[in-house]
Amino acid sequence: MTTQYPEIAPSTEERWLTHYYFVRAAFSILWVTIALAVGQRDETAAAALLIVYPAWDALANYIDAARSGGLAQNRTQSINVVVSLVTTIAVVVALQTGMNQVLGVFGAWAILSGLLQLATAIRRWKSYGAQWAMVLSGAQSALAGGFFIAQANMPQPPSISNIAGYAGVGALYFLISAVWLTAREWRRKSA
Numbered sequence: 001m002t003t004q005y006p007e008i009a010p011s012t013e014e015r016w017l018t019h020y021y022f023v024r025a026a027f028s029i030l031w032v033t034i035a036l037a038v039g040q041r042d043e044t045a046a047a048a049l050l051i052v053y054p055a056w057d058a059l060a061n062y063i064d065a066a067r068s069g070g071l072a073q074n075r076t077q078s079i080n081v082v083v084s085l086v087t088t089i090a091v092v093v094a095l096q097t098g099m100n101q102v103l104g105v106f107g108a109w110a111i112l113s114g115l116l117q118l119a120t121a122i123r124r125w126k127s128y129g130a131q132w133a134m135v136l137s138g139a140q141s142a143l144a145g146g147f148f149i150a151q152a153n154m155p156q157p158p159s160i161s162n163i164a165g166y167a168g169v170g171a172l173y174f175l176i177s178a179v180w181l182t183a184r185e186w187r188r189k190s191a
Contacts, residue, residue, distance in 0.1 A: 013068060014128050014181060020064050021178035027056060028171030032164045039160040046160045047095050050102055051088060053167065054109060058084035076123065080116040083109065103158045107148030110166065114141025133180065137173035141166075 031053060039046035058081050065077035072078070087109040094101035118138025121131040144166050151158055 014185075016067055017124070017128055018178050018181040018185070020060075020067075021174045021181065024060060025171045025174035025178060027060075028167050028174065031056075032168045032171065035160045035164040035167070039164075049160060050091050050095065050106075050163065053163070054084045054087040054091060054106075057113065058082075058088065074120070076116045076119040080113055080120075083112045083116065087113075099157045099159065100152045100154075103148050103162060104152035106163055106166075107145040107150075107152060110141045110145030110148060112145075114138045114143075114145060117141060128181070131177070133173045133176040137170060140169065140173075144169075 031049065035046070035049050039049050061077045061080045061084065062071075065071050065074035065081070068074055068077075071081075087105060090105045090109075091102055094105045115138065118135055121134035121138055124134075125131040148162070148166075151162065
């Protein structure tokens, strides 16, 4: 049984979403690489990376929401922008006390942003399809957040590698979504 698509070519919005997912994956892969190569040895670099990660998420959500109909039309992403900006500030503050507190902040952020990403993916599912990876990513992010909070209460201090693993899985989900949308476009062209 073959799937019929109502459009021959992907919409501008779908092309944007594919591009956006590739950019998100690339950024996360680069962030993880630098975190593991430099951030584990250099505390200043680690601190900068820990601040950049939620700040990038805020910027990426803002650009996507603005590009996809505006902030008012994309409330989950608008809220995610605010949550990620507050997280960026909270990371700066938590860095003054230690990595356990930073991991706790990342845990709370992972829960909130994961649930917001899940809601965004569900909303987009009807329009674009290929959102199952984003649904899984949002749900897994929320679960990982709980795990981070539990780890933050352990006596041994965590490191940036704890967060790098989380970012790496996120990169994989963005990449899967981008490839899935690209493959869907190719199927349309060949139909």
